[in-house]
Amino acid sequence: MRIDRMLSIVVILLNRDRVSAKELALKFEVNTRTIYRDIDAINMAGIPVVSYQGNNGGFGLVANYRLDAQYISVNDMKTIITTLKSINSTLHDISIETLIAKIENLIPLNGGYQSVPETAIIDILPWGVQEKVKNYIKDINNAITKSTLIEIEYASLRSEESVRIIEPMTLILKGTAWYIFAFCRLKSDYRLFKLSRIRTISITDTHFSRKVMSYYDFSSQYESTQPSMVTLLLQFHESQKNMMEEYCNENDIMTIKDGFYTVNVSLPDDYWVLSWLLSMGDTVEVLQPLHIRDKLCESAKNILKKYQT
Template identity: 25%
Template sequence: MRADRLVSLVLLLRQRGRMTASELAGELEVSVRTVLRDIDALSTAGVPVYADRGRHGGFTLLPGFRTELTGLNHDEALALLTAGSGRGARVFGLSAALASAMRKVVDALPEGHRATVDDAAQRFLVEPPADLLARRSGTEDIVSEVMSQVRHAVLAGRKLRFEYAAPDQPPRTHTVDPLGLVTVRDRTYLLATRSGDDRTYRVSRMVTAEELPEPAERPVHIDLGRLWVERSARFLSEDHLPVVVRVAPWRQEELLNIVRAVRAEEREAGGWVRLEVTFEDLRHAVWAIWRLDTGAEVLAPESLRSALRDRAALLATRYEGS
């Protein structure tokens, strides 16, 4: 934390010029004595901070001094700024920290790079909140304090206790050993173990969360990518309703946001897509496919085709005639 405070102190002096010890202490939320110690540390490290005595005195940096990321070229800096835009800034609840880091990157760039990179970053937009059809993205609503507790427990290797509200069920309390966080299609999952058994939780379904002081029982090293593939394969093998469906391209995203899992995907002539997906059960499948109107056609199973046909016939009869 002290290293971060020293960087902030230098940036404050660079951006605001002369500042008193009291002003610096107020900005950094530390004591004046701590500021004076930090000034001494910077001077020892070769940062040209000097004091102006007198009534209007304070601390300033030698004119023209700046920190530079000498190993960062234009495209590397642009990649960092672009990655920090759009949905990327909201991943794992680190948007504020990411924004702060981006400001430091821009400030530390050489003068010639800074102007061109700042302009170039304005020309790129990553994952806006709506597409050309004004459809909003399906970003989850995660309680910030919950995300903070989950993230801290994962990084610190401590047990996590949380209230979890599964669909159509009252919240239940779970205590787990967290392994890692995975974000897929704007949904964030906690991979964990509970009493030695594998568990996967949607973070958006956590009502409360608390990092516990007890250390988590987990391996020191973990291949999160391999673990996710294994759990996905296990999930696909569970007893859900398999469905083969043709879907129009303008309805595909909506369908993918509803299904339990996708087993196969094949593009057909004319732009339609043939998908093998799974639903919870027949009721879930009827509800989901009906929402897509004429933008989807179920090919199998026959039980789902019959259920949709019966519903359509009932509505046709209801609205028949004048």
């Protein structure tokens, strides 16, 4: 929309001494004549835009023309900008970029912004995140913004692969993993897809009408259908203490003898629990319940058999 583009141009001019018509045209994907018409309209609205000629020419605002910040401190602005920049380092969203520029405009020229320390930084990408996931996040965010269908090749936790056409609705960062909440046309229902399990992705040109279900509504229903919980009594070596503290209260861990501890921890009674326990090898022993011990024994026998053949 023209009004949105004009507002964005004003924000850019408030934060730049000079910007060329060509640069603005490229940024907003219009021709330079459209930019000149926008500048004329901005001038008519009472915002003083000056035109500069020559090799370093372009547009700029009259000196000292700035908006006034009345309600938030420089510290507040620093926190907001740092957070938004962290988010946008992954999403690359032009609307967030514009919002950052708007907030930066509210900072007084001599307000001491540069001297305000960064007391907290939010890095929303976990260590060692796959490059493909970074690209997926950007592409999916664009598809969500434009309401366009996505075709994915997806592998389930049990490596069952399928091709899905999905209506992307929301990107979610949960723990250290990224997910896409979407309506799946194959299943005719809402689903949560883990980005690391998407084998390939294709953004189509087909638009869809966004449905009313929110991620929070879906999440509350999803939790009610999750596997039942099982309480494990574990004995583990001190080398796994930090790992255990990720899944239980530190006060629940009891020392039993030199270098060994016990803990009761409740986890979903599914395939993941077995994988998690096996990943710690002989540093962890399941004391209770017996059915989990039996499953681990069977898995261990199968592993031994595989390596002995």
